[in-house]
Amino acid sequence: MDEFINLKETELRLGLPGTENVCEEKETVSCCNNSNKRALPSGSENETESSTRKTETSPPRKAQIVGWPPVRSYRIKNNIQTKKNETDHEVQGSYVKVSMDGAPYLRKIDPSCYKGYSELLKALEVMFKFSVGEYFEREGYKGSDFVPTYEDKDGDWMLVGDVPWEMFLCTCKRLRIMKGSEAKGLGCGV
Amino acid sequence: MALRLPSKVLKHILSFIDSNEDRNSVSLVCKSWFETERKTRKRVFVGNCYAVTPAAVARRFPEMRSLTLKGKPHFADYNLVPDGWGGYACPWIEAMAAKSPSLEEIRLKRMVVTDECLERIAASFKDFKVLVLTSCEGFSTDGIAAIASTCRNLRVLELRECIVEDLGGDWLSYFPETSTSLVSLDFSCLDSEVKISDLERLVSRSPNLKSLKLNPAVTLDGLVSILRRAPQLTELGTGSFAAELKPEAFTKLSKAFSNCKQLQSLSGLWDVLPEYLPALYSVCPGLTSLNLSYATVRMPDLVELLRRCSKLQKLWVMDLIEDKGLEAVASYCKELRELRVFPSEPDLDATNIPVTEQGLVYVSKGCRKLESVLYFCVQFTNAALITIARKRPNLKCFRLCVIEPFAPDYKTNEPLDKGFKAIAEGCKDLRRLSVSGLLSDKAFKYIGKHAKKVRMLSIAFAGDSDLMLHHLLSGCQSLKKLEIRDCPFGDTALLENAAKLETMRSLWMSSCFVSFGACKLLSQKMPRLNVEVIDEHPPKTRPESSPVERIYIYRTVAGPRMDTPEFVWTLHKNPEIGVSKLAIK
Numbered sequence: 001m002d003e004f005i006n007l008k009e010t011e012l013r014l015g016l017p018g019t020e021n022v023c024e025e026k027e028t029v030s031c032c033n034n035s036n037k038r039a040l041p042s043g044s045e046n047e048t049e050s051s052t053r054k055t056e057t058s059p060p061r062k063a064q065i066v067g068w069p070p071v072r073s074y075r076i077k078n079n080i081q082t083k084k085n086e087t088d089h090e091v092q093g094s095y096v097k098v099s100m101d102g103a104p105y106l107r108k109i110d111p112s113c114y115k116g117y118s119e120l121l122k123a124l125e126v127m128f129k130f131s132v133g134e135y136f137e138r139e140g141y142k143g144s145d146f147v148p149t150y151e152d153k154d155g156d157w158m159l160v161g162d163v164p165w166e167m168f169l170c171t172c173k174r175l176r177i178m179k180g181s182e183a184k185g186l187g188c189g190v
Numbered sequence: 191m192a193l194r195l196p197s198k199v200l201k202h203i204l205s206f207i208d209s210n211e212d213r214n215s216v217s218l219v220c221k222s223w224f225e226t227e228r229k230t231r232k233r234v235f236v237g238n239c240y241a242v243t244p245a246a247v248a249r250r251f252p253e254m255r256s257l258t259l260k261g262k263p264h265f266a267d268y269n270l271v272p273d274g275w276g277g278y279a280c281p282w283i284e285a286m287a288a289k290s291p292s293l294e295e296i297r298l299k300r301m302v303v304t305d306e307c308l309e310r311i312a313a314s315f316k317d318f319k320v321l322v323l324t325s326c327e328g329f330s331t332d333g334i335a336a337i338a339s340t341c342r343n344l345r346v347l348e349l350r351e352c353i354v355e356d357l358g359g360d361w362l363s364y365f366p367e368t369s370t371s372l373v374s375l376d377f378s379c380l381d382s383e384v385k386i387s388d389l390e391r392l393v394s395r396s397p398n399l400k401s402l403k404l405n406p407a408v409t410l411d412g413l414v415s416i417l418r419r420a421p422q423l424t425e426l427g428t429g430s431f432a433a434e435l436k437p438e439a440f441t442k443l444s445k446a447f448s449n450c451k452q453l454q455s456l457s458g459l460w461d462v463l464p465e466y467l468p469a470l471y472s473v474c475p476g477l478t479s480l481n482l483s484y485a486t487v488r489m490p491d492l493v494e495l496l497r498r499c500s501k502l503q504k505l506w507v508m509d510l511i512e513d514k515g516l517e518a519v520a521s522y523c524k525e526l527r528e529l530r531v532f533p534s535e536p537d538l539d540a541t542n543i544p545v546t547e548q549g550l551v552y553v554s555k556g557c558r559k560l561e562s563v564l565y566f567c568v569q570f571t572n573a574a575l576i577t578i579a580r581k582r583p584n585l586k587c588f589r590l591c592v593i594e595p596f597a598p599d600y601k602t603n604e605p606l607d608k609g610f611k612a613i614a615e616g617c618k619d620l621r622r623l624s625v626s627g628l629l630s631d632k633a634f635k636y637i638g639k640h641a642k643k644v645r646m647l648s649i650a651f652a653g654d655s656d657l658m659l660h661h662l663l664s665g666c667q668s669l670k671k672l673e674i675r676d677c678p679f680g681d682t683a684l685l686e687n688a689a690k691l692e693t694m695r696s697l698w699m700s701s702c703f704v705s706f707g708a709c710k711l712l713s714q715k716m717p718r719l720n721v722e723v724i725d726e727h728p729p730k731t732r733p734e735s736s737p738v739e740r741i742y743i744y745r746t747v748a749g750p751r752m753d754t755p756e757f758v759w760t761l762h763k764n765p766e767i768g769v770s771k772l773a774i775k
Contacts (some may be wrong), residue, residue, distance in 0.1 A: 067268030067675075068650070069566060069593045071536040074325075074351045074379070078460070078484050115273075154409070 074108060100128045100146075100177040111172055116165050121148060135161045147178045200226045210235050222585035229253060236260070237695050239277060239301065240720065243748045244285030255288065255294045261301035263698045263742055264648075265673055267325065270700055270740070276757045277723065279303045279326075280310075287314035295320035295346075302326070308333030312340035318548075330355035331380065339364035345398075348376035359384030359407075365392055374401035376764035377509075378427050378458060383407040386415065393419045403427025406460045410439060416447035424620040426450070430457035431466055431485075440469060448472035457481035457506075464491040474498035481506040482760070483532045489515050492500040497522040506530040508653035509545040509566065516549035528562040529553055533593065536566075543567055543593070554578040562587040569600040570627055575609025588613055589624035595651035595676075598628040605629050614644075621668075624648040634658040638665025645670075646671040656683040663687035673698040680737075681708035688716055696744035706725025706739055707734035712743070713761035720746050 062179040095108045107127055114120040123134050135145030140159055141147045152171040160168070160175070195203075199403040204227060207213055233256040236242060248254070248511075261277025262361065266526035279301045286293050293315045303326045311318065318341045331354060337347060338361055339631060362384045365372070370392065377384075384407065393399060393416055394462050404413065407430025417423070432437060443466065447453075453473045462485040477499050482492070485508040492507070492515050499505075511519075511533055519526065531545055547570045554560060570592050598605055606627040614620065614637045623644050625633070629652040637647070638661035645668050652658070659679035662672065664687055672694065691697055713721040724740040725732075732738075740759040750762035 004441070065595070065676075067265065067270045068595070069533060069536050069591055070268045070648075071533065071566075072267045072325075072351065073269060074353075075483070075532065076536055 094152075096172055096174050098124065098127070098175040098177070099181040100130070103128060109175075111175075112169050117161050117168075121160070124148060124175070124177065130177070132177075145179055148175065149178055150175045194222070197222065197226050201230055204230050207418045210232070231610050232256060234258070238744050238746075239279075239282065240748060240751050241695070241744060241746045244282045245289070246747070248285050248289035252290075254286075254290050255291075255292060256297070257282070257290075257293060257295065257643050258297040258299075259301060260299045263673065263696060264300075264671070265675065265698055265700065266300055270675065272724065272726075272755075272757060275758060276751065276753055276755070277301045278753060280307050282305065283307050283310050283314075287311075291315060292317065294318055297322040297324075298326055299324040300326065303333070304328050305330055305333035305336070309336045312336045315341075315362060319343055322350070323352050324348075324350040325352065327353040331357045331359075334377075335361035335364040338362070339366070342366060343371050345371050347372070348374060348375040348403075349379050350376060352379050354380055356380050356382045358382050359388070362388045362392060367395075368672075369395045369397065371398060372396040372548040373398050374428070375399070376401070376403035376427065378403040378405050380405045381407065386412045389420060390415055396420075399423065401425035401455075404429040404458060406430045409433060410443060410466075414439075414442045414446045417450060421449045422452060423450055425455040425479075426453055426457070427455070427481075428460075430460045431458075432461035432463060434443050440466065443469040451476070453477065455479035455481075459485040459487075461485075462487055464488075467491055467495050470495065471498055475500060477502055479504040481529065483508055486510065486534070493518045499523055501525055501712075504528040506532070508534045509543050510534050511549070512544040513546055513549035513552065516545065516550040517556075520552040524557060525559060526553070526557040527559050529557075529560065530564040531566060532564075533566040547571055550574065551577050554581045559584075561585055564589045564591075566591045566593060569597045570606060570609070570621040571599045571601050572604065572606055572609035572612075572685055573599075574602070575606065576612040578610075579612035583616050584619065585613070585617040586619050587622040588617065588620060589622065589648070590626055591624065592627035594627075596628045599628075605633065606681075607633040607636070611640070614640040618643070620644050622646045625652060626650060628652075630654050631657045631661065634661040635665075637663050641666055643668050645669065647673070649674045649677060651676045653677045653679065656680050659683035660687065663690045669693075670695045672696075674702060675699070676701040678703055681705050684708060685712060685715075687711055688719075691716065691719055691743055692745050694745065696742065698740070698742050700740035703737045705735050706732050706738050709738060709741055709759075710734075710761060718745055718747070719743055720750060720760060722754070722759060725759065726757055 034173045094112070095110050097106050097108055099106045109123065109127070111120060114123060117135075125132055130146050131144050132146055132148055133141040133143055149157050150160050150168070151174045152158050153173060157176070163171070200223065201510055204213070204216065207216065210233070211233055213227055217224045228250050229252060232253055234247060234251050234254050235258045236247060237260050238259050239259050247257075258448070259282060261279075262271050262275060263269060277300060277655075279298055287310055291314060294317050296311060297320070299687055303323060311321065321337055321344070334347070334349070335432070337344065347387050359382050372392075384405070386408070389412065391407070393402070399420055402416070402420065402423055402425070404416070406429055408416075410429075410431060410433040413428055447469055450473060453476060454471070456473065456477055456479070459482060462684055467487065474495065474693070475498060478500060478501055480502055486508070487495075488510045489512050492511050496502070496505075496515070496519055500522060503525050503530070505519065505523065505526060507515075507530070511531065516531075519529075531549070533543055535543070543566070545565075545567050547567060549567075550563065550565050551574050554577065561584055563585065570590065592606075599609070606625075607630055610629065610633050612626055613623070620641055621643055623641060623646070625637075625648070631654045634653065634657075637644075641647075644666055645676055647662065647666065647669060658677065659674075660683040662669070664681060670691075679699065684704060685708055709721050709723050712719070720743065722742045724737045724742060725738050727739075750760050754760060754763065
């Protein structure tokens with residue numbers, strides 16, 4: 001059985017076989033790993049395989065190993081989704097389409113880039129070169145032919161500004177700036 | 191002269207034998223038994239779609255009513271098999287359409303299924319009843335619509351964790367307008383919204399519906415309305431549980447659940463807010479299966495729910511349950527048979543996973559019927575493994591994933607050899623085993639020697655040398671599937687134990703030390719094995735001694751397959767590459 005011992009090829013490595021990447025030695029894991037509190041990385045596709053050396057000072061980001069831990073990609077995808085929803089409406093960047101009645105083409109914006117309704121509306125005004133009037137809680141938008149509306153998760157068209165900003169960020173699927181008579185119906189309260 | 195059992199009598203006896211393993215044994219007795227058996231087998235299982243040709247299967251089993259097929263190797267679940275590798279359902283469907291038009295049930299796992307395929311199924315099998323697709327891909331909701339509209343006697347349509355091109359929720363409206371024979375519908379993996387009115391009407395005209403699994407796009411309101419129309423459900427997968435917290439919503443939900451007096455299995459629960467959990471309390475006492483693995487519910491809300499589930503047999507949950515929660519499970523869920531604890535942050539860097547080995551020890555001690563475990567945690571100890579083996583010798587499936595590769599027993603710094611030895615020795619009925627953590631050759635000597643009934647073994651980041659593979663292939667009497675990644679196994683053990691491979695369904699090795707030369711030699715030596723080298727680098731350019739990225743070896747009577755992509759090399763493809771001298775030390 002001697003030929004099985006000390007085979008050069010059986011040196012333990014974590015890199016792709018045949019690559020020049022230097023690999024980790026057999027690590028002895030210390031018990032006190034709790035300093036590594038890390039958030040889920042935003043790009044969790046483990047595409048790259050590269051080895052890193054563990055240092056004494058601060059543990060570097062470990063090697064991204066394809067398919068490890070062995071969790072089905074379906075589950076990872078869903079976990080990310082649930083985590084997104086769980087962290088108090090902390091919406092990750094997501095663009096929504098913005099259309100304006102009469103405009104020849106649509107635009108896209110990321111509502112979460114703005115801090116609130118006033119910033120969002122200002123940006124829309126600049127983008128489409130119109131003015132939105134003033135928002136009143138009961139009466140809606142007054143002083144303009146244009147009314148900003150959005151489609152929510154349930155597929156209903158709502159007036160922009162009615163719900164708290166955080167909730168709006170979660171439920172807004174697309175924006176539409178209505179104009180004219182259609183707008184009047186929505187904008188002028190019940 | 192031996193007495194011959196009249197075939198009528200044998201036929202009658204066989205009608206009581208469902209297990210295919212038993213039927214396979216029966217068919218080996220003699221030619222006449224083989225004939226009688228094959229003419230009476232209704233449920234056919236093919237564990238590797240490339241092990242046999244569809245035509246051969248159709249020919250052998252003329253009375254086939256149910257076909258189950260598996261395609262890609264298991265590690266495809268973790269992205270270790272490149273796209274385009276294979277596992278196509280079409281040739282099977284074509285063959286069955288031509289030769290077995292009475293086929294009623296098709297179950298496919300890890301296969302590539304196209305819309306054309308689905309349309310063919312719909313068109314070819316007059317009495318088609320059951321379609322279950324697990325981890326499949328390659329089709330769209332159009333294909334589903336074809337099944338829904340054409341298969342008038344459809345009972346079961348389940349899409350389990352498939353990757354579907356979702357073209358919208360219209361497919362739901364394609365079910366026949368008159369009452370349907372649906373017993374089970376699972377569309378939980380689809381993304382887009384279905385019209386609630388379509389769903390309501392479908393449920394209302396499906397009086398036999400017992401199992402319904404909605405997708406996350408179905409809202410709580412939708413769920414309430416469905417439950418009202420289908421209080422007879424025994425299995426429910428909810429949609430999204432996130433909604434604005436209105437008191438009326440909660441009451442409605444509670445009431446709807448309390449009317450479902452036959453509910454035994456609950457899953458889904460995406461985005462579930464802890465405030466809504468009490469709506470489930472009324473069904474808890476009757477639940478035998480609960481899948482909370484997509485619910486980001488934490489302690490103590492989890493315990494509040496679980497302590498009411500005294501009949502629970504199957505629990506899937508995330509590690510948010512913590513050791514404390516598992517301690518509670520151990521004391522409340524005495525009927526537990528299967529436990530799966532998934533990582534909420536499946537990341538190599540996540541070292542703050544809230545479950546430790548202690549959680550599993552609690553459950554092993556408290557749940558006497560526990561027989562199946564899948565457990566993710568950061569580190570483990572030999573002591574814990576020994577306790578688990580001692581307390582639960584009835585374990586049939588033990589899959590431990592110590593996320594930290596090469597993690598030793600964190601209390602003693604030793605390899606986990608002793609612990610897994612205890613598992614292999616103590617759990618005599620163990621059929622499936624996944625090992626992890628720091629393991630030396632010794633561990634595999636124990637496993638090879640003692641794990642007599644293990645059929646499937648998964649190994650990652652383990653071992654010192656070729657000796658490990660040698661121990662496994664020369665031991666493990668019942669081994670059928672072996673999958674290995676990132677271990678220093680190499681040519682010698684593989685070639686020495688080549689004969690073993692014909693007794694197994696398949697062997698997968700990736701990021702190990704098998705050389706291209708050895709693969710070629712093995713291919714030549716063993717014509718009844720398909721040896722596939724799956725490697726991004728073209729084989730012609732690589733030297734004989736260089737290790738290949740992945741190999742997949744399986745026994746087959748179908749010969750080499752003709753549908754390999756470029757990155758899969760088989761001997762058949764390049765017969766001009768002879769086998770030169772091997773450089774094995």
